[in-house]
Amino acid sequence: MRKSRTTALMAVALAVLSFFVAACGSSSDDAGNNDTKSNSNAAPAKDLKGQTVRLWIMNNGPKPVADTQNIVAPFEQKTGIKVKVELVGWDVQLDRIRNAAVSGEGPDVTQAGTTQVPFFAALGGFENVQDKVSQIGGASAYAPGIWKTSQVEGQDGTWGVPWFTEARTIYYRKDALQAAGVDPKTAFSSQEALKATLEKLKAVKDIGGKPIAPFGGPGKKAYDLVHNLMPWVWDSGGAELSSDNKKSTINSPQAVQGVKFATDLVGAGLWDKSMLERDGQQVEDQFKGGRLAVFIGGPWVLQSAKRADDDTWSAAARKNVGVAPMPGGANSKGFTFIGGSNLMVFKSSQHKDAAWALIKYLSDDKVQAQYANLMGMFPARLKPQEAEGTVDADHEAFYAAIKDQGRSYAPIAQWAQVENAYKNQFGQILDEAAGKGQLSDQDIQSGLDKAAKEADGLLAQSAG
């Protein structure tokens, strides 16, 4: 008995000791990092040569690391600063960036999704670069909607520098529209026109002997499901949050009508139900493979059609791909989500000046255009964006979407979580639509009420 008690006591003592060691270790680490962080900021420019800046990027384009490394090669040559590009997948980037920001163990610069910037800034692990942005032209060098993504509501500062931009718009198959007898110029001019087009496309069972569905979009597995459904909500006059960003308005009657537009497409058999079982990439591949006549995608799809090494395209789809702006609602010009990525500097970086030098280089108009072209995105800065928008009719459609229809979410720290709550319920509602067919207003209202309730709880979070 005494022996087992001794053993138990030893175990408890060891546990307590280790606990204190771990706790002390973490607090002293934090303190240490804060000290070194502020000191390193004062590194003189002449010392930058020979420094290595670690840059985290996500899956931008088919060869993300090699492409980025090529882009920064002239910078390395000119400054003597070495850039180490490291790939972090979109599926894990939120966790890794957050953990790096909190622990102080991370790279110098990271790419971050535009809607994530306020959350990362709230963690306190990133530099406020407000006093430096005049060196890259400041806010006036960017479209207001895009510049807004580098800010945090209620705080004076700039936590990210917009790197590249994307918007979602309509992709269609020219040959399918031709077979359906629809004029592409009017096919997507309004929500009603879109519906009528899809009805006609439904009658086109196949193209060249290959079955084709009128429309498809991903369901609950898509990480960006909210970006896909919010345009319908915005078109109906709905909004994701109240004007003061304190309450969810996703259960408003307008939002219900917006979501209903999407579920009606499922109910009417215009939205291929099997696409709801897939994630965004898989649906994109279905369009490229020729299984869908219409889908909503980003500019990278257009770029990939030009790459002969992208074998996900069927010959017919590649040859006949067309782009149109998003259709408008009854009282709107039509909206789309604009996003993209920003660059953020970690507070824990030991090479902040070199990191800023890299951001300055990547914000150069020419470099922006070059990189955006490689990835099939749009540059974040106005000038190169405008130039990209005049390349051809398809790029024009995208540029129009970014300029005239683009809309993003509130720059608040809780947005990523609110988006998650919406995603959960949007997925559930689309699931129900796939099972039941037509959903009533009440069905959708009940799902959106749950989303609003969860979002309100998340918005009410505080540090207290």
Added chain:
Amino acid sequence: MSTHSLTPTEIAPPDPPPPATPKRRSRRPGRHLAYWLIAPALTFMVLVHLIPSAAGIALSFKNLNTFTFSQLFGAPWTGLKNYDAILFDSANPLHSGFVDAARNTVIYTAATVTGTLAGGLGIALLLARQFPGRRTVRTLMLAPYVVPSFVVAVLWGFMWQSDSGIINKILVDYTGILHDRPTWLLGHNSLLAIIIPSIWRGIPLAMLIFLAGLETMPRELHEAAAIDGAGPWRRFRYITLPLLRPLIAVQLLFGVIYSTYQFTIPYVMLGSNPGSDADLIMTLIVRQSFSNNLIGFGAAASTLLMLVMLIWVAVWFRAFRRDLEAS
């Protein structure tokens, strides 16, 4: 200073020490060696098991969210608020999600464990008989178990696809059993879509354990019962099943724990938001903790889950104590 005089008892010579006191025994070098030998395992267990568990329990009493995330253990104390939100506060937006996930987890666990044990036993009974190619069949039957859960989920995800999956091809195109193509990965069907692959993966291990039990079972009992006129069902009911009870007990214990903590298969097949029809406790905990940064909530849900598992172990121990002692 004490000034009392000595009593006769105190003057008397002391009793001889007992031949082997615990203190003397502990000085034996073998005992020290034993402590040294268990020390690494003990340290490892404390570091990777006890401390994280204790830390998790501590965090469940904290208001750890987006704004306090970087403070971690320094986040404000919130008492039992997280537990109240999960269990009783219907006004809390996370309460209904927890109730849905708990319901789905109970259904998933009951179905998976029952299916695995029944399937494993059935196949073991078939494979216990002599037939040509028995060894090959046995080896092939083990295949699902050696495939990682992630791969199982990916494979079944393709098989369940409503348009191109093999399951609908069989049910609709080849046999015509169904007219419409069900969407297995959406809505109510999605719970079934994760239960079946879980059973498929679990059956080989159950089969292997039952097969070992069947092969070590004394033949005389069956022969004697057969001579006494007992048919196959009665022999199974009154001889095979009681003798397999300890094996069923152990598999029941681990099966329930494993299924309750299942994450990979639902996450890979249905994504991080499986929806209220198929959300399990583990997918809920991971989503709320790491996607929504509600670490306090996630820690409270994890602690509750751990308590439920401890209760399950206690109930199991009570129910099967005799079997354990007998075996």
